[in-house]
Amino acid sequence: MIHLMIFLPLLGSLLLxxxxxxxxxxxxGFVAALTLGLGLLIWRGGGSELFSVPWVPALGITYSxxxxxxxxxxxxxxxxxxxxxxxxxxRRVDNPGTMLSLVLAMETGLIGIFAAQDLVLFxxxxxxxxxxxxxMLAIYGKPNRMRALxxxxxxxxxxxxxxxxSIIGVKYYGGSPTFALADLVRNPVTGAAQTWLYLGFLAAMxxxxxxxxxxxxxxDFHEQNHDSGVPxxxxxxxxxGGYGIFQFGxxxxxxxxxxxxxxxxxxxxxxxxxxxxxxFRQTDWKRLLAYAGLSHMGFVGLGVxxxxxxxxxxxxxxxxxxxxYTGALFLSVGMLQERIGSLSTRVGxxxxxxxxxxxxTMALWFxxxxxxxxxxxxxxxxxxxxxxxxxxxxxxxxxxxxxxAAAYALTAFQTTFWQGRPLGAVRAWDVRGTxxxxxxxxxxxxxxxxxxxxxxxxxxxxxxxxxxxxxxxx
Amino acid sequence: MLQVPDVALAPMLPILIVLAGAxxxxxxxxHLPRRALTIINLVLLVLSGVSMATxxxxxxxxFGGSLQADNAALLLGLTILVGSIMTLLVSLxxxxxxxxxxxxxxxxxxxxxxxxxxxAFSGDLITMLIGLEIMSLASYVLATLQDSRRAEESGLKYxxxxxxxxxxLIYGIAFVYGATGSLSYAVIAERAGGLTPANxxxxxxxxxxxxxxxxxxxxxxxxxxxxxxxxxxxxxxxxLFLSTVVKVAAFAGMLRVFGGALASAPGWAxxxxxxxxxxxxxxxxxxxxxxxxxxxxxxxxxxxxxxxxMALLGTPEVGGAALGYYLLVYTLMTAAALAIVAALQRSExxxxxxxxxxxxxxxxxxAAALAVCLxxxxxxxxxxxxxxxxxxxxxxxxxxxxxxxVLAALTSVAALVxxxxxxxxxxxxxxxxxxxxxxxxxxxxxxxxxLGVVGVTxxxxxxxxxxxxxxxxxxxxxxxxx
Numbered sequence: 001m002i003h004l005m006i007f008l009p010l011l012g013s014l015l016l017x018x019x020x021x022x023x024x025x026x027x028x029g030f031v032a033a034l035t036l037g038l039g040l041l042i043w044r045g046g047g048s049e050l051f052s053v054p055w056v057p058a059l060g061i062t063y064s065x066x067x068x069x070x071x072x073x074x075x076x077x078x079x080x081x082x083x084x085x086x087x088x089x090x091r092r093v094d095n096p097g098t099m100l101s102l103v104l105a106m107e108t109g110l111i112g113i114f115a116a117q118d119l120v121l122f123x124x125x126x127x128x129x130x131x132x133x134x135x136m137l138a139i140y141g142k143p144n145r146m147r148a149l150x151x152x153x154x155x156x157x158x159x160x161x162x163x164x165x166s167i168i169g170v171k172y173y174g175g176s177p178t179f180a181l182a183d184l185v186r187n188p189v190t191g192a193a194q195t196w197l198y199l200g201f202l203a204a205m206x207x208x209x210x211x212x213x214x215x216x217x218x219x220d221f222h223e224q225n226h227d228s229g230v231p232x233x234x235x236x237x238x239x240x241g242g243y244g245i246f247q248f249g250x251x252x253x254x255x256x257x258x259x260x261x262x263x264x265x266x267x268x269x270x271x272x273x274x275x276x277x278x279x280f281r282q283t284d285w286k287r288l289l290a291y292a293g294l295s296h297m298g299f300v301g302l303g304v305x306x307x308x309x310x311x312x313x314x315x316x317x318x319x320x321x322x323x324x325y326t327g328a329l330f331l332s333v334g335m336l337q338e339r340i341g342s343l344s345t346r347v348g349x350x351x352x353x354x355x356x357x358x359x360x361t362m363a364l365w366f367x368x369x370x371x372x373x374x375x376x377x378x379x380x381x382x383x384x385x386x387x388x389x390x391x392x393x394x395x396x397x398x399x400x401x402x403x404x405a406a407a408y409a410l411t412a413f414q415t416t417f418w419q420g421r422p423l424g425a426v427r428a429w430d431v432r433g434t435x436x437x438x439x440x441x442x443x444x445x446x447x448x449x450x451x452x453x454x455x456x457x458x459x460x461x462x463x464x465x466x467x468x469x470x471x472x473x474x
Numbered sequence: 475m476l477q478v479p480d481v482a483l484a485p486m487l488p489i490l491i492v493l494a495g496a497x498x499x500x501x502x503x504x505h506l507p508r509r510a511l512t513i514i515n516l517v518l519l520v521l522s523g524v525s526m527a528t529x530x531x532x533x534x535x536x537f538g539g540s541l542q543a544d545n546a547a548l549l550l551g552l553t554i555l556v557g558s559i560m561t562l563l564v565s566l567x568x569x570x571x572x573x574x575x576x577x578x579x580x581x582x583x584x585x586x587x588x589x590x591x592x593x594a595f596s597g598d599l600i601t602m603l604i605g606l607e608i609m610s611l612a613s614y615v616l617a618t619l620q621d622s623r624r625a626e627e628s629g630l631k632y633x634x635x636x637x638x639x640x641x642x643l644i645y646g647i648a649f650v651y652g653a654t655g656s657l658s659y660a661v662i663a664e665r666a667g668g669l670t671p672a673n674x675x676x677x678x679x680x681x682x683x684x685x686x687x688x689x690x691x692x693x694x695x696x697x698x699x700x701x702x703x704x705x706x707x708x709x710x711x712x713x714l715f716l717s718t719v720v721k722v723a724a725f726a727g728m729l730r731v732f733g734g735a736l737a738s739a740p741g742w743a744x745x746x747x748x749x750x751x752x753x754x755x756x757x758x759x760x761x762x763x764x765x766x767x768x769x770x771x772x773x774x775x776x777x778x779x780x781x782x783x784m785a786l787l788g789t790p791e792v793g794g795a796a797l798g799y800y801l802l803v804y805t806l807m808t809a810a811a812l813a814i815v816a817a818l819q820r821s822e823x824x825x826x827x828x829x830x831x832x833x834x835x836x837x838x839x840x841a842a843a844l845a846v847c848l849x850x851x852x853x854x855x856x857x858x859x860x861x862x863x864x865x866x867x868x869x870x871x872x873x874x875x876x877x878x879x880v881l882a883a884l885t886s887v888a889a890l891v892x893x894x895x896x897x898x899x900x901x902x903x904x905x906x907x908x909x910x911x912x913x914x915x916x917x918x919x920x921x922x923x924x925l926g927v928v929g930v931t932x933x934x935x936x937x938x939x940x941x942x943x944x945x946x947x948x949x950x951x952x953x954x955x956x
Contacts, residue, residue, distance in 0.1 A: 055938075056861075056937050056938050056941060057938065057942075058795075058938070058941055058942060058945035059865075059868075059937075059941070059945075120864075123855070124855040124856060124860070127854050127855045127860070128855060128856060130854070131849065131854060134894070134898065135898075135901060137898075138898035138899075138901040138902055139901045139902070139903075145902075146895070146898070146899075149894065149898055150891050150894060150895070153890055153891070153894050154887055154890065154891055157852075157886065157887050157890045158884070158887045161883035161884075161886050161887065162880070162883055164864065164867065164883065165867060165871065165879050165880060165883055168864075168867060168868050168871050168872075168879075169871065169876075172868075172871065172872055
């Protein structure tokens with residue numbers, strides 16, 4: 001079943017080229033829903049255990065996949081948001097066949113990233129998710145996309161090639177027979193080599209997380225993407241850096257991660273505050289959201305790098321649900337753009353004509369700025385609580401960004417949805433049809449897991465304990 | 475007393491079949507149209523491949539080990555044949571447009587392939603040299619055959635620099651002979667360990683001269699200067715041949731000489747390391763600034779020389795396997811990319827990168843195929859270029875060349891940028907009129923492209939299909955012969 005969940009979207013994506021044009025949306029929706037259904041079935045069955053067969057025996061590369069704990073939670077979120085993205089793209093994008101196909105192709109890459117339990121396989125899926133993202137930007141992007149594209153790809157590849165060298169080094173210096181995570185953990189690398197290899201691994205993850213100063217691709221990537229916000233949803237799902245450090249970085253480089261902890265926590269905290277500060281100055285909704293997401297990712301980094309149980313649980317929680325509400329916010333921005341033809345945060349008065357859109361957007365923003373009762377709160381609060389026990393001052397700096405978050409979110413919301421509607425402006429219609437689903441489903445998820453976090457915590461907590469138990473302290 | 479040479483037909487058969495194609499093209503050219511000759515030659519190449527398959531694991535030799543059909547030779551020979559078949563298929567469509575559609579073109583091509591196979595099958599330096607010269611002389615003619623100023627200029631440049639390279643190579647062979655008293659790889663490998671200090675000096679000198687000579691042929695910096703001019707100036711189907719088959723053969727020769735005969739000789743590895751680093755930097759940096767797509771591919775071929783050379787720095791077992799895999803993948807992806815250029819270009823100068831804008835909406839299949847080739851060249855999984863690069867990195871890394879691997883990773887980022895730009899431009903919507911040759915999509919070219927694209931995809935997802943064959947260390951331990 002797990003293999004079906006990973007590769008079904010890719011099959012669907014190829015199938016889309018074969019089916020007649022008018023059926024494409026239905027087929028894509030069906031495939032996405034089916035993938036989500038499979039994920040839920042796996043969840044009900046208590047996760048799917050490690051499955052491992054040799055892939056390239058001569059090189060010790062295995063095809064090892066498992067969906068348990070954190071990886072299952074993140075895979076579920078990916079399947080869910082891909083479904084929402086398909087739902088929206090089918091209605092919003094003209095002639096959506098190619099876009100839907102790319103969304104599904106990327107879904108396979110993303111679920112694969114979370115399922116992979118072999119470093120080379122992880123790398124393969126990691127890069128596979130990149131290609132559809134680039135194509136989406138190339139086909140549907142805005143006039144300056146070439147620069148954004150090159151920047152995005154260059155940063156990503158810069159990191160991941162260093163990671164590839166690290167991967168080779170981990171196996172070689174550790175003397176492991178295969179690249180499977182379990183084997184590598186059994187044959188650890190020690191000493192200075194471990195630190196160097198960790199730095200190489202971090203290079204890739206810091207780009208994806210993204211961590212200052214490797215974040216420069218992110219705002220351009222979102223700004224130049226299609227107005228609908230569909231590629232942005234997939235883009236938010238692509239921020240797998242926190243997961244990579246948690247799943248591979250900590251078990252493989254335990255000493256190095258403890259050694260570098262203060263430095264990395266400092267960088268993460270700085271990223272959170274710096275991004276929130278810049279977000280405040282943005283007048284383009286997409287850039288604003290990009291920096292807001294960057295700020296949240298700073299929190300995720302802070303949690304993971306702290307190596308503290310509470311903080312790491314919070315970071316994983318935040319990583320999972322940040323995708324949901326930030327993704328939905330990107331879609332709501334896409335709707336706003338469809339109505340008023342602009343992404344400016346200064347249009348004013350939309351609320352008077354599109355009340356439901358304004359209300360849903362505001363509720364999603366509340367989730368994003370960690371209002372209690374919504375999913376964002378649990379994540380951010382746990383991160384701060386746990387990180388405070390490790391590095392109080394650094395945590396204080398990061399904590400300041402929650403205040404900044406409220407400031408930038410509410411200001412932008414206020415100048416767009418309240419205030420007076422300019423004279424002669426087009427009439428903005430309200431949410432209709434499937435748009436309700438597109439915004440309400442993620443909001444429902446954010447509310448549900450904000451109030452009742454046990455189902456998600458049951459997945460995340462044991463996995464975090466398992467990973468952190470390999471460390472000496474904490 | 476005159477001895478009867480040890481002549482065995484079986485190991486020579488793959489070469490003789492190709493030679494028969496060359497001779498028959500020369501003779502039959504007076505009676506048959508060129509297309510018929512090309513088809514005959516294609517059949518002969520396939521037959522040659524079949525005869526190679528029958529020799530698998532036989533370890534047959536001829537002329538007392540001067541010609542050896544061991545598994546390494548067969549694997550490299552098959553790679554050469556794949557590239558040659560792709561060249562012939564493309565030339566079926568484009569030779570007429572390139573004004574090289576006459577029997578001599580086929581004859582020269584088949585002579586060149588004969589030479590390349592001789593290099594792969596060589597068991598001593600003289601056989602290797604004969605093969606190299608046959609290949610080079612035929613290639614000089616191929617590059618000049620088109621009746622244009624650019625082709626003449628590039629052919630002349632190729633000839634002059636190639637001749638210098640050959641001269642240096644021959645000088646190197648003389649040195650190696652002087653140091654070890656033998657031309658046979660096996661004997662050189664045996665004696666290289668226990669030489670007097672004076673002889674070691676001569677051996678090192680010979681190895682370095684050989685390295686420089688091969689450097690000309692595979693386009694290692696700083697001996698790469700002819701490559702971009704020749705690849706751009708020659709007709710595209712010839713560039714395809716030069717950048718794949720000829721390079722594979724030259725690498726086969728390097729593998730034989732440096733991985734086999736001189737494996738234990740000092741000095742050459744540290745020099746090769748510096749040359750590789752220079753090639754990686756020069757090739758990738760120069761490709762970044764090329765406005766012409768064909769010229770960019772030429773520089774990308776230089777850059778790939780750097781990656782391929784990294785495999786040579788590994789131990790023969792790891793490096794040979796890496797090279798064996800990478801060369802096939804490199805042939806498939808480069809040939810497919812150049813086949814598309816050959817089909818769609820307006821003139822033999824190729825197209826500019828901006829001409830590719832919107833190609834997806836005009837030739838969707840070619841654009842998708844070119845995107846796959848570029849992704850594979852850039853080393854993105856799931857395409858086979860990724861495993862090729864991975865193996866090259868691994869070979870160098872495990873043999874202690876860590877900083878070179880890091881440098882290669884960094885230059886790969888530049889590589890990604892220049893592959894990405896055309897790759898993405900193709901998918902951007904465009905309203906201006908098409909700038910490519912409208913009737914480019916013909917069956918043989920499409921077949922070539924399909925072969926390349928399917929090849930890199932399948933070998934990327936299931937690398938074991940080919941790597942399982944080449945990974946056997948036993949193949950590469952006996953590079954020098956037994």
